[in-house]
Amino acid sequence: MTVEVVKPGLLTTLQDAGRVGFAHLGVGRTGAFDPPALRIANMLCGNPATACGL
Amino acid sequence: MTDFSIEPLAEEALLLRFGDAIDLAINVDVHAAAHALRAAALPGVTDIAPAYASLLVRFDPAVWERADRESSLPDRLLQIVHGRAEPAGTQPRNPGIGRDEQQAARHAASADAATEVPVCYGGAFGPDLEAVAAHAGLSPDAVIARHTAGEYSVAMLGFAPGFPYLLGLDPALQVPRRADPRTRVPAGSVAIGGAQTGIYPRELPGGWNLIGRTPLVLFDPERNPACLLAPGDRVRFRAIDADEFARLTGHSA
Numbered sequence: 001m002t003v004e005v006v007k008p009g010l011l012t013t014l015q016d017a018g019r020v021g022f023a024h025l026g027v028g029r030t031g032a033f034d035p036p037a038l039r040i041a042n043m044l045c046g047n048p049a050t051a052c053g054l
Numbered sequence: 055m056t057d058f059s060i061e062p063l064a065e066e067a068l069l070l071r072f073g074d075a076i077d078l079a080i081n082v083d084v085h086a087a088a089h090a091l092r093a094a095a096l097p098g099v100t101d102i103a104p105a106y107a108s109l110l111v112r113f114d115p116a117v118w119e120r121a122d123r124e125s126s127l128p129d130r131l132l133q134i135v136h137g138r139a140e141p142a143g144t145q146p147r148n149p150g151i152g153r154d155e156q157q158a159a160r161h162a163a164s165a166d167a168a169t170e171v172p173v174c175y176g177g178a179f180g181p182d183l184e185a186v187a188a189h190a191g192l193s194p195d196a197v198i199a200r201h202t203a204g205e206y207s208v209a210m211l212g213f214a215p216g217f218p219y220l221l222g223l224d225p226a227l228q229v230p231r232r233a234d235p236r237t238r239v240p241a242g243s244v245a246i247g248g249a250q251t252g253i254y255p256r257e258l259p260g261g262w263n264l265i266g267r268t269p270l271v272l273f274d275p276e277r278n279p280a281c282l283l284a285p286g287d288r289v290r291f292r293a294i295d296a297d298e299f300a301r302l303t304g305h306s307a
Binding site: 021022023 | 088100101102103104110112210211212213214215216217280281284285
């Protein structure tokens with residue numbers, strides 16, 4: 001499968017569901033700013049809930 | 055146990071505040087509280103992160119409410135930290151604790167072996183050693199001697215994955231941060247900033263004074279555990295020369 005990026009947008013990043021449970025190691029959660037929105041978007045696309053989003 | 059307050063940080067986070075100073079006794083209590091809370095395995099609690107004098111508890115409010123509609127999470131935290139819950143399960147990097155968490159944590163802290171961190175001091179590895187010595191009114195060798203004589207503990211990890219903030223710096227070695235920070239500090243750099251001392255796990259910007267470098271890898275996401283040093287661990291430094299540095303480069307212990 002090939003992917004052609006037609007228009008990348010102003011600042012498109014890949015975001016996953018984040019790293020939960022590592023704050024005590026100095027690892028920030030990062031990932032999607034709005035995790036419920038990522039889950040809903042994935043559901044709408046038929047993806048696993050924690051799939052990476054653009 | 056030091057008195058502490060509980061304040062909301064966000065809708066999914068609480069902060070237990072034990073004090074406002076860099077102080078070993080307070081930090082021991084922070085770790086005892088963290089251990090008790092971890093062992094309690096409360097539903098919905100996702101992070102328990104110690105700092106010098108405070109403890110972050112992150113949780114999912116929906117999960118907590120589903121599991122327990124009767125008690126508030128702050129009330130449960132108070133109960134557990136004041137020693138009503140017995141630890142369950144095992145924590146590989148932490149000792150078991152008894153009824154008096156503070157006493158047990160201190161006992162365990164002395165019973166646990168310290169992690170020895172080899173450091174090549176000065177020269178290219180410690181470009182600020184001379185400045186630290188001058189500030190302290192000591193020779194560079196005396197600075198090294200005092201630094202390696204110290205007994206340190208990891209107060210917390212933060213700023214970057216695996217970056218340890220260490221308690222136990224000889225007051226004579228305290229030096230203010232540099233007026234002009236570096237945009238790149240080499241990985242493994244051992245540094246002093248004010249009353250704080252730490253080790254940069256990877257190349258990062260930094261304003262602390264670099265006195266040496268360790269060849270050990272402090273953080274490796276492919277390794278288990280990823281962090282060489284865990285909160286509460288004891289640490290000692292050992293001076294090595296450049297040859298031994300080269301031999302030890304990339305090692306975990």
